[in-house]
Amino acid sequence: MAKRLMKGNEAIGEAAIAAGAPNYFAYPITPQSEVAEYLCWRLPEVDGVFVQAESEVAVGNMLFGASASGKRVFTTSSSPGISLMQETISYMAGAHLPVVFVNIMRGGPGLGGILPAQSDYFQATKGGGHGDYRIIVLAPSSVQEAVDMMLWAFDLAEKYLTPVMLIGDGMIGQMMESVEFPDKYREENNPDEIEWALTGAKGRKARICKSLFLNPEQLEENSFLLAEKYKKIKKAERRCELYNVKDDNKIIITSYGTMARICQTAIDELEGEGVSVGLFRPITLFPYPEEELYAEGSKKNIKCVLSVEMSTGQMVEDVERIMKGKKKIDFFGRTGGVVPSPDEVKDKVRKILRIKK
Amino acid sequence: MAKRLMKGNEAIGEAAIAAGAPNYFAYPITPQSEVAEYLCWRLPEVDGVFVQAESEVAVGNMLFGASASGKRVFTTSSSPGISLMQETISYMAGAHLPVVFVNIMRGGPGLGGILPAQSDYFQATKGGGHGDYRIIVLAPSSVQEAVDMMLWAFDLAEKYLTPVMLIGDGMIGQMMESVEFPDKYREENNPDEIEWALTGAKGRKARICKSLFLNPEQLEENSFLLAEKYKKIKKAERRCELYNVKDDNKIIITSYGTMARICQTAIDELEGEGVSVGLFRPITLFPYPEEELYAEGSKKNIKCVLSVEMSTGQMVEDVERIMKGKKKIDFFGRTGGVVPSPDEVKDKVRKILRIKK
């Protein structure tokens, strides 16, 4: 298909349609209301479902119901709205239902602000809800990647029967970039072909979609089943991108999403100054590409692994864990809607390497 | 005061009164409904406030409002209920308000079951809500400790102006043990003496209690302020208990709450068999006693640090991070309401040490 110049928020909406998921439930919140504003006219064109819910709690639960039908469903929201969905995310994980959540993160905590941030990393990757569950977390760094990951997200959700969350910051939602969609849009699922879908107990035993197991052994079994699933996901679905990774790197920066692009610019400019820095960009935040980071980060030439985030430091805890004390870990972050500039990243790198400007 | 035999749930309620916090807002949920059933008649005796709210979302927000008055306030709930409070917890953290949440954890995810579990560790310690915030997390292992920690929790909340969460499992709530309360109950706060309380703008500038900062620099400033606060908390408030920690320990078990008591029994019995195992029990889960664990866990004699939890493995990630690759980390857990027996813990220890029974 031809390239189109599109805003991230709108491209995400279109991508869901391309993924065969024209079923959208949402509640307005900045900076992603354009998704709804796009889909409210676009979905009727493709006989999709658009419901503006009364709240994010309701959104989560509409998705819960709709997902059990076997059709592909999704929502988009931003930080406070995602917090309100935590109970339901836990339920859907427990009930093994596929669903895609998009969190266009804004500054927090609380009402915070509406500018870009990455401070929901913990919530997304450690599970903001209760109980033993995880969700798959994807972090695009461009509009095209957001589109590609939406397509992938629905596949992953269905493959593993699990909630998947795409997290981007306000920039991903607001910026326009050129983007391509698949030539052929995926057909919607036919519920009758899905063995777990609730389609009416015609000629078969009734199906029950639930997360309650009053017998603790059964509940444990379900939790172990989930744990098994996460193990498989960890094995098969880790993705990352390396940039400028070379034998003379002194530092490996870990950074994701648009923040990683800012780091790329910094790295390019540093390279021009003769300072060699590599970038490790996790694309999947859960499963985190642990082996990959450890492999790159623990190379002889590396002095320090530097986590750069738009937060006060969240992913850095994972980096610490993964690096097993092998190297010095450092952190640089701005938060609350302040987007660090390449210059700031460069300054931090120079400081670590004790390079005078 | 004389010793009393009391159910954990009721003792927690009484402890709040002793702490000068006879202001309780809650919604029923097993296995902690006895707190409300106790307080609904007990609080009127001390002119306290008891409100049965319409939902946990409302509970969180009633606490939000009540806390801003400068009085001490609290709630108790269980896993799914706590998930529903995540947005509000984030707001209260952002607005620097003190409040005490008690989570008597049950098996999850989803509706799960009602039997004891520890599978909300991630949610509590990493922040289930959005944005850059943490909360103080305390884990009592006996009814007396639950009482003592309630007293401490309110002090901590007020000292740092932050939400504090006490997490116990169903056992902590359901068991009766002997317990002592302070001879003198603390008086309720006088709001007029609290410099941040909303008391009416009489003879002073109006006070605003908020988490919105539309200017990103200001929001960042608030986040850095919070980060600073957490640093202080990490420095000053780490607590842990060591049990049977000796130079001939081969293994250090990390375990908290009632699970740690089960490990104690296992350790005692192993000691009888000539197998020396020490217990590291974090009392504060945030701030995690990191230095302390590292110090104990990295001793020469230790072969392995074993995290024992009633979950599929959550705290173990922190243990991994803290141990910096120094020692082998292992994990044993049962979940979903299945409480591991000392025998199972012993078996796991023997397996690690390759001891035939």
Added chain:
Amino acid sequence: MPGVRIDKNYCKGCELCVHACPMHILEMSKDINLKGYYYAKLKEPTKCIGCQICAITCPDVAIDVHTHGSQFILFEY
């Protein structure tokens, strides 16, 4: 002739049917069922008019009603 059949293993002994039967021909047995409940039973089978009221009342769907020819129709159901 109409009649009812009470499946004693569904019965929880709530006595609602006994209370409801217009012919007063149900009673509680002296024996208990597997779950430990004293169950309902028909004490005078010949007097049953097949009105279904007992069955309609039973929260545990423990009662079947059958007929064999005539039956009183007290209501449309």
Added chain:
Amino acid sequence: MPGVRIDKNYCKGCELCVHACPMHILEMSKDINLKGYYYAKLKEPTKCIGCQICAITCPDVAIDVHTHGSQFILFEY
């Protein structure tokens, strides 16, 4: 004699007061204020009856009303 004072820096030029004044004595200025709005002003001060309607209408509390002796009381407020 009554009169009004319009603080032009509060005014956002919504024209609601102009529309509301029963004496039709308000108008929009040709100049803009600091925020870039054309603000309201009193074109015929002597005709003002001090009815307060403009002030009551103004969403930006840009208008004060004062009097000096007599004033029309159109309503209790």
Added chain:
Amino acid sequence: MAQQNEVVFAGFGGQGIMTAGQLLAYTAMEEGKHVCWIPSYGPEMRGGTANCTVVVSDKRIGSPIINHPYSACVFNRPSLEKFGGLIKKDGLLLINSSLIDVSSERDDLTEYLIPVNDIAVKVGNPKVANIIMLAAYIEMTGIIKFKSLKNMLTKKLGKKKDLLEINYSALEEGRKLAKKLVK
């Protein structure tokens, strides 16, 4: 007495199972012991069964959950089936023979049959079966002093003279029978 003693009281709802356990726990606490009482709660409660575990110890108590208790007092058949096999080797099992006509079929236990319901009826109130069992248990284990238990009952029932008398009798009957059985 061992350093730590654990006992499970088990029966169906209404047999005073929880109360028996709590009385033991209260009394042991008054005697300065470490105690922990824990009920089973959860879905099985709906079925009408009830049980609780009491741990009494001279030192701080480890696990509140006892998978293999030292002793058990079982009041009905399902409870015997549930706990009979779990008791520690060389442990103690008291069976309410008024309602249970079988035994544990274990030969590594000390087992006694006590018709507590029948005795309770004799004493004058079927509701004191739990007290009879408790008295017998105490007599056999010496886990707490008989007198302390009596004081505790007096304290709890002080105002209800009639009930107190019947409870005293129940205590005595339980003790008497226990003495007879052990001898």
Added chain:
Amino acid sequence: MAQQNEVVFAGFGGQGIMTAGQLLAYTAMEEGKHVCWIPSYGPEMRGGTANCTVVVSDKRIGSPIINHPYSACVFNRPSLEKFGGLIKKDGLLLINSSLIDVSSERDDLTEYLIPVNDIAVKVGNPKVANIIMLAAYIEMTGIIKFKSLKNMLTKKLGKKKDLLEINYSALEEGRKLAKKLVK
């Protein structure tokens, strides 16, 4: 042309700021370039100011946020104040001299004054000031081909013949002026 060019369009709401940026982005994309358009969104928008950044590059674009852009087209005074100082050394600054009567006071920039509002009025529609600015900017930087931009306008406005004509004129006027200024 440099490998990567960045430009900020800034003014107040209603001046067609966003559209100008988007037109540039669309056209550059059609020419096969990498592009990224990003608006400022957030509280300051309420104040009536609007700005967007367009990055055009021959290779994959790194940071979408440009703290120090190569160039800026400012349409009102607050925008000049905000962005005047941020432009890279040796960068380019186009100032709408119809509304701005001062300059950046920087001597390390190439700066041109273009009275786009006045020209727009002359052309016949005050709304095409943004197009005039864009045309001038393109003429000066060669960031995209003039013809491509014209084609893009034709594509976007194809149905509205009148408007198209005025836009063509605006393009021409912008180009003409730019040529004159640069010479």
Added chain:
Amino acid sequence: MTSSPTLIFKRPDAMSENVTHYCPGCTHGVIHRLVAESLDELGLRDRAVGVAPVGCSVLIYNYFNVDFLEAPHGRAPALATGFKRVRPDMIVFTYQGDGDLASIGMGEIVHAANRGEKFTTIFVNNAIYGMTGGQMAPTTMPNQRTTTSPAGRDVNKAGFPIRMSEMLSTLKTPSYIARVGVFTPMHIINAKKAIKKAFRLQMEGKCFSMVEVLSTCPTNWGINPIESTKWVKTDMEPYFPLGVFSDPERGDD
């Protein structure tokens, strides 16, 4: 007794063979049967999906031969909305207690009704939180003792019981809303009619439909099943009058 007798009343096909976990005399069981019979009689079992609440009836799916979803506490109407919107050809119903629907789930039921979602809600009002051990519900009667109102509901602090049917029927969006009882056989017969009508209206794609059923909770009310049905009549019905509050076929809105 020569020819074999015909069964004129039997367990409906839509019900499973399982014995329920409900307490003796609890009328949740009656209401289950009425729903099952309605599905059977309208031929809907094959394409029905139920949404279970959190409450005593959380295990409802064990008692039906019907596909079921289990909702978080109070959110069944949102799940039903989601499901029905993507599968308008199916028949969707929620089964909810009063704590579930009128307390935590207030927002969801009001908005589903107001959007006119085409599903059916069976609302079991037993004036208490049954499952969690008898706490006060929004529908608890004035002065009724519960575990969280040991001295009786104090209307000065907790307000009066909420009448959901009355409240929802003030919405302009068309709906079918009725309140029925199951405390005498005659009431059960009428309750059946209302429930069946609610499903029929859904079948016809007409409107949102809700039947509020006054039900008993002998266990937490602390009285026996027969006394419980009497208490519904004497204490609940006067405050919660039976009737049809909104009916698209009656031409009111």
Added chain:
Amino acid sequence: MTSSPTLIFKRPDAMSENVTHYCPGCTHGVIHRLVAESLDELGLRDRAVGVAPVGCSVLIYNYFNVDFLEAPHGRAPALATGFKRVRPDMIVFTYQGDGDLASIGMGEIVHAANRGEKFTTIFVNNAIYGMTGGQMAPTTMPNQRTTTSPAGRDVNKAGFPIRMSEMLSTLKTPSYIARVGVFTPMHIINAKKAIKKAFRLQMEGKCFSMVEVLSTCPTNWGINPIESTKWVKTDMEPYFPLGVFSDPERGDD
């Protein structure tokens, strides 16, 4: 002009000097002033606490000389409940938009009203989500175009606008509930009376009180301020009639 003139209308003391961020002609500003005047006239400023919503009026605290709390979206009534319960001697009010109160905050407002919490709610109904850019609200008029109903609100899919005042006044718990407008000077004068009465009733410890105010959103409605006030009259008022729906002093319940 010899003696100095007296000010007969001036900025109320309870208002701060700040210029609001509201769009020109937005009647949020008028409603702010009416609240401030009421507090002043009743002498309540010193012991008042406001609860700000999330919506265009989230920054309300910048415009008052009154202590303020900022609630999560929709939850102001819960915050007010919490505060008022522990400080019954203070005067508490929430100020909420229609998205805030009638959509996400439905559960909280219904239950606060039903418990009879002794605070005052100022409910600003402008038939749209102002702050987030003009999406459909539960109060959006049939066929009204918004950014999420570009072809106009379709009542078949989104239902009819919710009339909160009517709905809440069906609750039996005593309350004062009135709907007013600020679209003509005369309406503003009446609105003031209602708001002042609401605060007075709270002062007297009487009941929950709510005043719904029909307000404008010129920006998102896409018409000028004067047209906006007209639109309230012609399009909103017929559906949202003004009046007192519940009044403890009128003796209805």
